[in-house]
Amino acid sequence: xxxxxxxxxxxxxxxxxxxxxxxxxxxxxxxxxxxxxxxxxxxxxxxxxxxxxxxxxxxxxxxxxxxxxxxxxxxxxxxxxxxxxxxxxxxxxxxxxxxxxxxxxxxxxxxxxxxxxxxxxxxxxxxxxxxxxxxxxxxxxxxxxxxxxxxxxxxxxxxxxxxxxxxxxxxxxxxxxxxxxxxxxxxxxxxxxxxxxxxxxxxxxxxxxxxxxxxxxxxxxxxxxxxxxxxxxxxxxxxxxxxxxxxxxxxxxxxxxxxxxx
Amino acid sequence: xxxxxxxxxxxxxxxxxxxxxxxxxxxxxxxxxxxxxxxxxxxxxxxxxxxxxxxxxxxxxxxxxxxxxxxxxxxxxxxxxxxxxxxxxxxxxxxxxxxxxxxxxxxxxxxxxxxxxxxxxxxxxxxxxxxxxxxxxxxxxxxxxxxxxxxxxxxxxxxxxxxxxxxxxxxxxxxxxxxxxxxxxxxxxxxxxxxxxxxxxxxxxxxxxxxxxxxxxxxxxxxxxxxxxxxxxxxxxxxxxxxxxxxxxxxxxxxxxxxxxxxxxx
Numbered sequence: 430x431x432x433x434x435x436x437x438x439x440x441x442x443x444x445x446x447x448x449x450x451x452x453x454x455x456x457x458x459x460x461x462x463x464x465x466x467x468x469x470x471x472x473x474x475x476x477x478x479x480x481x482x483x484x485x486x487x488x489x490x491x492x493x494x495x496x497x498x499x500x501x502x503x504x505x506x507x508x509x510x511x512x513x514x515x516x517x518x519x520x521x522x523x524x525x526x527x528x529x530x531x532x533x534x535x536x537x538x539x540x541x542x543x544x545x546x547x548x549x550x551x552x553x554x555x556x557x558x559x560x561x562x563x564x565x566x567x568x569x570x571x572x573x574x575x576x577x578x579x580x581x582x583x584x585x586x587x588x589x590x591x592x593x594x595x596x597x598x599x600x601x602x603x604x605x606x607x608x609x610x611x612x613x614x615x616x617x618x619x620x621x622x623x624x625x626x627x628x629x630x631x632x633x634x635x636x637x638x639x640x641x642x643x644x645x646x647x648x649x650x651x652x653x654x655x656x657x658x659x660x661x662x663x664x665x666x667x668x669x670x671x672x673x674x675x676x677x678x679x680x681x682x683x684x685x686x687x688x689x690x691x
Numbered sequence: 692x693x694x695x696x697x698x699x700x701x702x703x704x705x706x707x708x709x710x711x712x713x714x715x716x717x718x719x720x721x722x723x724x725x726x727x728x729x730x731x732x733x734x735x736x737x738x739x740x741x742x743x744x745x746x747x748x749x750x751x752x753x754x755x756x757x758x759x760x761x762x763x764x765x766x767x768x769x770x771x772x773x774x775x776x777x778x779x780x781x782x783x784x785x786x787x788x789x790x791x792x793x794x795x796x797x798x799x800x801x802x803x804x805x806x807x808x809x810x811x812x813x814x815x816x817x818x819x820x821x822x823x824x825x826x827x828x829x830x831x832x833x834x835x836x837x838x839x840x841x842x843x844x845x846x847x848x849x850x851x852x853x854x855x856x857x858x859x860x861x862x863x864x865x866x867x868x869x870x871x872x873x874x875x876x877x878x879x880x881x882x883x884x885x886x887x888x889x890x891x892x893x894x895x896x897x898x899x900x901x902x903x904x905x906x907x908x909x910x911x912x913x914x915x916x917x918x919x920x921x922x923x924x925x926x927x928x929x930x931x932x933x934x935x936x937x938x939x940x941x942x943x944x945x946x947x948x949x950x951x952x953x954x955x956x957x
Contacts, residue, residue: 433796433797436796437797440793444785444789519778520778522740522745522775522778523778523780525744525745525764526764526771526773526780527765527768527794527797527798528766528769528797528798528799534797684747685747686745686746686747687702688740688745688746
């Protein structure tokens with residue numbers, strides 16, 4: 430499956446390479462557009478020294494890890510939000526008669542690597558944050574773990590949104606509210622939000638495990654909401670649970686697929 | 692090759708239940724060439740979509756090449772080729788040869804076998820001249836030959852075609868028919884074909900199945916079909932007779948098509 434994914438991505442990348450100017454412009458566009466988010470944080474810190482109790486380096490760390498997870502998931506599987514187009518155009522039928530998971534097919538269909546611009550931007554912010562912070566060697570191991578878990582959590586959100594399209598057919602915005610909305614929510618320290626919301630993204634939709642909970646461990650901070658310490662280590666478990674739920678929903682969605690007329 | 696036993700599929704549209712296919716049973720042996728007929732909305736495409744695993748049935752049992760299509764979709768995909776006359780399975784913006792290359796990757800056909808198979812199909816279907824042309828620029832006849840090639844690159848023992856000759860001119864149609872006949876005779880490929888073109892049936896199919904209101908209304912040879920109407924009836928007359936008789940005395944209330952009521956204010 431991974432091999433097929435990579436082969437298909439490569440085939441589509443070669444196809445996109447026939448339009449190098451368009452590719453370059455879109456990559457730069459993605460880089461600049463997400464760079465504006467950082468500008469917002471910068472503006473905030475020209476007026477204050479802390480945001481929700483966190484200093485600039487720490488906020489950048491939380492921003493960078495959330496964005497890197499999101500950008501990776503978006504690069505690899507963001508195409509899944511096009512499923513309603515495929516269902517309406519009837520091209521989803523075609524994917525179902527091929528010997529490859531339709532999830533992989535949708536993710537790779539017309540894959541354009543320009544989303545790499547966002548990955549680079551997020552990685553740059555993270556490097557900047559780590560340079561300002563003094564993360565102890567004993568805690569740095571959590572960083573790759575949280576980014577990998579976060580990527581899985583966002584991918585699972587896309588798959589859940591995709592599965593919902595089988596029933597709703599015409600509401601990709603509902604799914605986007607959770608994926609893009611979730612990513613935006615996690616760009617700031619959760620301490621700027623209310624306790625209800627934080628409990629929601631901890632115990633219901635586990636977005637807090639993308640960067641907040643493991644981030645508290647890396648930064649060695651008290652939980653401002655006083656949630657249990659061990660939650661900080663649960664990111665991989667949250668990612669696995671989300672992936673399982675998403676996979677089941679996706680399978681159920683396909684079994685309820687109705688196709689179009691003719 | 693194909694076993695269908697009391698197959699049913701219903702659709703629920705805003706509370707109304709439509710029986711697209713009901714209590715459908717038939718079998719197709721290896722090497723058969725079967726024409727699957729029926730008026731518009733009779734359930735042909737729904738049957739094809741269940742046979743190919745696109746739709747899950749709501750009742751009954753179904754086996755294609757020994758597999759349950761909707762549960763073993765990816766395994767089945769290697770054993771079956773599917774052509775939709777109404778829409779292409781190729782990538783609109785890519786040159787034909789790039790589409791074939793993607794299909795090679797999807798089906799994991801090794802390069803040598805792929806090369807041989809493509810050369811063979813290129814010669815038989817005469818598609819060599821437009822391999823570098825994007826699919827959207829192909830004529831319907833060219834695109835259909837491209838689609839048939841795409842469906843056969845992995846050398847499947849079963850080929851299912853949903854209206855493959857729709858909209859084709861006489862020459863293109865003859866080319867497609869000739870190819871399908873040879874594929875069935877020389878390769879032993881089992882072929883199931885839906886069509887509204889009775890010329891396809893007369894020239895290609897040894898066996899005809901006719902579906903109406905989601906049920907099988909006829910299953911037999913082309914000669915049996917003609918014999919339904921007394922005298923020297925043509926196949927058109929026989930099929931017309933079957934369509935009309937089922938309309939006059941439907942065994943079940945005819946299913947309502949899923950569409951909005953006509954607007955009276957317009």
